[in-house]
Amino acid sequence: MAFDITRLQTRYEELRLERSGFTEVYREIARLFAPGRYRDDTASDYHLRAYPIDSKLVNSTGVLALRAMAAGLHGGMTSPVRPWFRLILQGNPAEVPDGLNAWLDLTTQTMQAVLHQSNFYSAIHGLYADLGAFGTALLVETADEDGIHFHLCNPGEFVIDINSNNEVDAFYRRMHMTARQIVDKFDNKNVPDFIKGQCEHTRNVTARYDVIHAVFPRNEFKTLGRVASTDKPYASVYFLLGSSSSSTGELTGLGGKPSILEEGGYDTFPAFAPRWDISNSDRYGISPAMQVLPDCKMLQAMTTTLRKLQHKAADPPLVVDQSLRATGVRLTPGGLSYFDSTRTGVTPVAPIHQPDAQTLQYSMQAIQEVEEIIKDGMYVELFRTFLDDERHNVTATEISARQSEKLVLLGPVLERLHKELLQPVIQRTFALMREWGALPPPPNNVDIINVDVTFESVLAQAQRASLSANIEQGVVFVGNLAQMAPEALDLLSADNTVRAYLDRIAAPASMLREQSEVEAIRQQRSEQQAQQQQMAMGNQALAEAGALADAAKTMGETRLGQGSVLDNLLGGPAGG
Secondary structure, eight states: OOBOHHHHHHHHHHHHHHHGGGHHHHHHHHHHTOTTTOEEOOSTTOOOEEOOOOTTOOOOHHHHHHHHHHHHHHHHHSOTTSOOEEEEETTOOSOOOTTHHHHHHHHHHHHHHHHHHTTHHHHHHHHHHHHHHHSBOEEEEEEETTEEEEEEEOTTSEEEEEOTTSOEEEEEEEEEEEHHHHHHHSOGGGSOHHHHHHHHTTSSTTOEEEEEEEEEEGGGSOBSSOOSSOOOSEEEEEEEOOEEOTTTOOEESTTSSOEEEEEEEESSOOEEOOBSOOOTTOSSOOOHHHHTHHHHHHHHHHHHHHHHHHHHHHSOOEEEOGGGTTTOOOOSTTOOOOOOTTOOSOOSEEESOOOOHHHHHHHHHHHHHHHHHHHHHTTHHHHGGGTOGGGTTOOHHHHHHHSHHHHHHHHHHHHHHIIIIIHHHHHHHHHHHHHTTOSOOOOTTOOOSSEEEEEOSHHHHHHHHHHHHHHHHHHHHHHHHHTTOGGGGGGOOHHHHHHHHHHHTTOOGGGSOOHHHHHHHHHHHHHHHHHHHHHHHHHHHHHHHHHHHHHHHHHHTOOTTSOOHHHHHTTSSTTO
8 A cells, every 4th residue: 555645746736835925936037047947837737848038138147147156156165176075073073093084085085986977066056056046956866876866856846845943854846757758767567557558559659747756754644554665764756646626626637636656765865955045934945036136127127228228329210301201311331312402401311319428328337236236146256256267276265355244144055055955965975875885994893873074165164264263363372472471381282273273274184193193102202201311310310420439539639738628628737
C-alpha cells in the first residue's frame, strides 16, 4: 500500500495557493531582470511556459545588474579556481588525533575534485541568479554510480514548506513530461495504461502530462500500510497530477484521480532552498531585485521618453509650405525639393518641435541616477571587485577595506547562504561520498562523524579580515605592555592565539603539527635546556673551585711580616 495520494495532491495545491501572492511579482521580475527563467504554472492547461523575453524592454540595466550579481556571488563565494571551503572538526578542539589534519585536507581536496567533475558550478551560478531575482531558489543533489548530480529547479515550478524552526524540509516540483519520458523514467507497472498505449502505438508520443515530485518528512503523511521500498526519513514520491473540476471539486481528466509513479526515500533532505532575506516565518524570500523593482519599472518609462526625445531631435516633425504640397518634399540624403525662391518671408521646411540639448542632457542624467540606484541595490560595485580583469589578484583585505560598508549590509545574507546552502551542500556531498565509498580512508581509531566545514572564499575571508586584525592588535598591545609589566605575558596563550589566527585567515589545517609531535618537540627542548643548565652549573662550580685553589696557592706562597693580607688575617706583622 502507499501514501494517500489525494491528500498529497491537496497539500501541493494548498502550498501553491500560498505562493500565489508572489506570482505577479515573479512575472515582473522575470520580464525586467531574468527573461526566460520563470515558469508560469497558473495556466489552465498546466503548461509550464518559460516567461518570454519582453520585446518592450528598452533598458537592460536590471538584466546586466543581475548578471553581475550572479557572477560576483559565484566568484566571491564558490569560485571554481580557488579553494572556498575546508573540512574541520566540530568545535575546533585543541587536541587533534595524529594524522587527522592531513586526512581532513586530503578529503577537502577530494571533495573539491568531485564537485569539479559534477555540474555543481554551472548549477550554482544559475541558483545565484534565481536568488538575486526571485529571492528563493531550489537545488536538488543526487548521486549514483556516475557521480554527484545537481538539478536546478526553475522559479515558478516548485513550492516549498518549512518546519517549526523555519527550515525548508519539503518541496513539490512540477515537471511537464512527455509520454515517452514517463515510460522511460518510471517502472512500467506503475505507468497508466493509456500513457503506455500512446508510446506503443506511436500516437501522441509527445503529449505532455504534469508529474509532481514531492519530497517531505516521512512522518508528515500517514501511509496506508508500510512503504514497499524503504523507510528512510524523507519520502520521495512521483505522482501523475490529476485535474480538479471547478464546479464539482472532483478529480477528473487524466484517468480521474492522481496516480503514483514511483516511491522512494532519502536519508537526508536532498534539496537546498536558500532565501535571500526572510521575515519571521515566511516561506519565500525577498530579493534585491524586488526591492529595486519600482526603480526598474520607472527606468523603462524614462528610457522610453528619452528615446522619443532623441528620435525627435534626429528626425523632428516638420511644417512644410503649402506650395510644396503638389511636388512633395524629399528628406532622404541627396533628395531635391523645388521651391519658388522669389517669395519672401516664407520658410519652405521647418521643424515644429525639436528638443533642446539641455532637455536631452537632463533626461540622460536622471536616467543615470536611477541606473545607479538599481546597481547599488544589486551590489554591483561590490561584486565587480571579483570581476575586474585588472584586479584578478584582489585579496580579502583589500575587499574589506574598500567595501566594508557594503559587506556589513551583505553580512546577514552571506551568513544565511552559508547556513541554508553551502554548509548543507558540503555536508550532503560528504555523506554521499561516504555512502558510495569515495572518501579517503580515515586514520586508525578516528571517528569521522564529527566533521564540520569552514569557508575560506574571498567573501568569507573579507568578513573575517577584521577579526584577524583584532588578534594582531591584541598581540601588539600585550607585547608593548610587557616591556613595562612582564607579567602581562602570563595572560596570553601562544597556542590558542596561533590557532585562532590561522583559523581566521583560513590557513590549511596541515600547517599545524600534530599534538603529539608538538609535545615531543617541547619535551626535547626542555631536556636540552636542562642539560645546558646542568653543564653551565658544572662549569661554574669548576671555575669557582679553580679560583679557590689559585687563591689558596697564592696565600701559601706569600711571605709573612711584609704587611700582606695574610699578615692581617694572622693579627699583624710577625714578631710585632
